[in-house]
Structure formats: structure tokens, C-alpha cells
Amino acid sequence: MREWQLSDNAAYLHYCPNETIDGIAIDETPDFGPEVVVTADFSSTILSAPLDVSRYGVIYAGAQKNIGPAGLTLVIVREDLLGKAHESCPSILDYTVLNDNDSMFNTPPTFAWYLSGLVFKWLKAQGGVAAMHKINQQKAELLYGVIDNSDFYRNDVAQAQPFADECSAFQLADNALDKVFLEESFAAGLHALKGHRVVGGMRASIYNAMPIEGVKALTDFMIDF
Structure with a gap:
């Protein structure tokens, strides 16, 4: 990551720490300074190893690998980034709206939530x-x-x-x-x-x-x- 050449005017940096087609990974923790908003797709690695969420602006992860059924997505957003959605962003995709409504702005996939809860309990039981x-x-x-x-x-x-x-x-x-x-x-x-x-x-x-x-x-x- 230290060798990456970043754009000076980029709104954020996005990367995926795990590439599942060839089976390769980025095992470094991003450290580009506080001015760079790091956004990362942790779909295939979430809950598989300790994660310092303070290094990221946005973390998102599809549930289908380590959380629960497909169709559910976990999103972790730094609080100072909320309230900045583009005016064209639909309310259902606005993280601020979802945060203000406890992720229930619309009817959530309740069965997927329930199964994910069972996985979380199982994970805690494993240590x-x-x-x-x-x-x-x-x-x-x-x-x-x-x-x-x-x-x-x-x-x-x-x-x-x-x-x-x-x-x-x-x-x-x-x-x-x-x-x-x-x-x-x-x-x-x-x-x-x-x-x-x-x-x-x-x-x-x-x-x-x-x-x-x-x-x-x-x-x-x-x-x-």
C-alpha cells in the first residue's frame, strides 16, 4: 500500500482486501493519513480476523460469506461522513436515513437478520x-x-x-x-x-x-x- 499512487483530488479511496478468484489478499492496514477516506469491501473477510475500523471511512460487507444469507449487507460508516449524501441518492440508499431509523427505514429481511444473529452467537461461542x-x-x-x-x-x-x-x-x-x-x-x-x-x-x-x-x-x- 505504501507504493500506491493516489490522486490528489479523489473523494475517497476504495479497495478490496481479499480477491477470491485467484486467492490473494492484502494483509496491510491502510495508513494514508486522516485526509484520505478509505472505503473497503470486506465481503469475503468480515469477522474472519480482528479489524481496526477506525482506519476506514466506510466498510461494507455482503453477508453471504461469514454472516448469513445473501441479500443482507453490513455497513460501518464513520459518523462524520453521515449527512453528506448526494441529492440524487434515493433515501433507501442513504446511510444517514438508515442510521436514523435503526436500519428499518423499510421492512428489513427479518429472516436473514435472525439467521445472522444465530451466526453471531455461534461466533462468540467459538471465542x-x-x-x-x-x-x-x-x-x-x-x-x-x-x-x-x-x-x-x-x-x-x-x-x-x-x-x-x-x-x-x-x-x-x-x-x-x-x-x-x-x-x-x-x-x-x-x-x-x-x-x-x-x-x-x-x-x-x-x-x-x-x-x-x-x-x-x-x-x-x-x-x-
Whole structure:
């Protein structure tokens, strides 16, 4: 981040700390000074590791990775940024309106709220975000340990960048075996491992809800395969 070249007249800086297609991450905390409003998409990393929200102007995160059902979004806004919506902004998208109405300016997705509440209680029972971060690191180290110590599996992009703990992408040395790998892994109870259509290969989603036993089952299969 220190090498980023920022525009002098930009209203804000936006970035995403976790890229799930190639399985890479930005593990730095932004520090551009108080005059830069940092806005970040934490959809795939929210609640997976401790987060210093004071470094950001706006944090938003789709619920579908670590919070609850798709269709719900968590937004954290610095108070001094409220009340500045553009005049063309619909009231339903105005964070000030939502804040003033306890996020119930319109009828909220109540079932999604309820399920998210259950997830929050479960997360606290696991020891909270800090404890979950340690578990996520263990899962990622287990999976990438197999990839990095093998000539059969690889992740060319993640070797040059910090790897993503939550969504791990990898390829087979022989792409002709992709179909066989997916078929046999599915038969072994390991589902949805097909990589993104842009890059192909494999992708293991190991978000908070995935126990370390599930990652162990995957790595055991990878070694046997």
C-alpha cells in the first residue's frame, strides 16, 4: 500500500482486501493519513480476523460469506461522513436515513437478520473474532502447505502475493486431470471445488463455517489423488 499512487483530488479511496478468484489478499492496514477516506469491501473477510475500523471511512460487507444469507449487507460508516449524501441518492440508499431509523427505514429481511444473529452467537461461542482468526490461519496453512510442498498442485498468483485465508485457489500441474479431480472429490463428499470460470482450476471456500476437519479431509484427498 505504501507504493500506491493516489490522486490528489479523489473523494475517497476504495479497495478490496481479499480477491477470491485467484486467492490473494492484502494483509496491510491502510495508513494514508486522516485526509484520505478509505472505503473497503470486506465481503469475503468480515469477522474472519480482528479489524481496526477506525482506519476506514466506510466498510461494507455482503453477508453471504461469514454472516448469513445473501441479500443482507453490513455497513460501518464513520459518523462524520453521515449527512453528506448526494441529492440524487434515493433515501433507501442513504446511510444517514438508515442510521436514523435503526436500519428499518423499510421492512428489513427479518429472516436473514435472525439467521445472522444465530451466526453471531455461534461466533462468540467459538471465542470471538480473534479465536476464529487463529482457526482460519490453521486451515489456510494446512491447505497451502500441501500445495506449496507438491509438484502436482500450484497457485502461481498467490506465490507472488499474500495468500487468502478464506478462499484458496489452486491448479493441477496437468489440467487434463481437472475433470477427474472434481468427479472423485465430489464422490468423496468434497463439493463445489470447481474454480472460477475466468481462471479455471480449483477453489476451496474455507470461510468461518468450514471446520478444520473439512480442510483436513480435502488435504488428505489431495495427497491421495
